[in-house]
Amino acid sequence: MNLSHSDREMYGADGHVGHATAPGFANPSPAPPYAAPYVVQYPDGTIRWSTGLCHCTDDPANCLITCCCPCITFGQIAEIVSKGSSNCAVSGTLYALLSFTGLSCLYSCAYRSRLRAEYYLEESPCADCLVHFCCEGCSLCQEYRELKNRGLDMGIGWEANVDRQRRGVTLPPVVVQGMTK
Structure with missing residues (x-):
């Protein structure tokens, strides 16, 4: 699908409308990778709160x-x-x-x-x-x-959250060199 630069900004590189939009409405900008699908970023760089004040x-x-x-x-x-x-x-x-x-x-x-x-x-x-x-x-x-x-x-x-995030990063398993035959 060939999209213009402005269409890629609205729809994403793959041409699909993001989760934050209703059918027929373009996503104003892509959401950050950590954000839930309902988070919308505004042109001035600010992001909408994930929930409302009265929720x-x-x-x-x-x-x-x-x-x-x-x-x-x-x-x-x-x-x-x-x-x-x-x-x-x-x-x-x-x-x-x-x-x-x-x-x-x-x-x-x-x-x-x-x-x-x-x-x-x-x-x-x-x-x-x-x-x-x-x-x-x-x-x-x-x-x-x-x-x-x-x-x-x-x-x-805070400390436990940092520790939890640190443990979430996994390293590739160590391959033990054994007998070849």
Whole structure:
């Protein structure tokens, strides 16, 4: 199938429409190799969140934990986003202490911004601080789901996730030289 350069960008080199599109609509750009089929990249280079802000019940267990004790969810997010430089327990405790002053949304907003920068996510539905100020629970759930959808196990922390990824890389088997006859 001969495709022009712009058609290859819309349909891919093989001429097939990607999974992120409905029949009859062209894919705006190919999704990154790690992304789920519903992730769409925009022309400005940002990527749509894998789930919406108000889809908290997509992960009912996390929704319940976040409603009852958001410091747990925040601690898990902070450890992953900071690549282990922030401890889950310390971040969660600081978040809980800040919640008594009403400033926990400013603290968690900074981690949302770092998460967006790391994965080139769009700033939506509004500025990060407004999202956390207006709907702290929903924003924490969305960030948790985003990291989980990218293959991270939020319950085991940063170091264990790195170790798990490292073990996932396999080396070719070693061939033992034996007798030839």
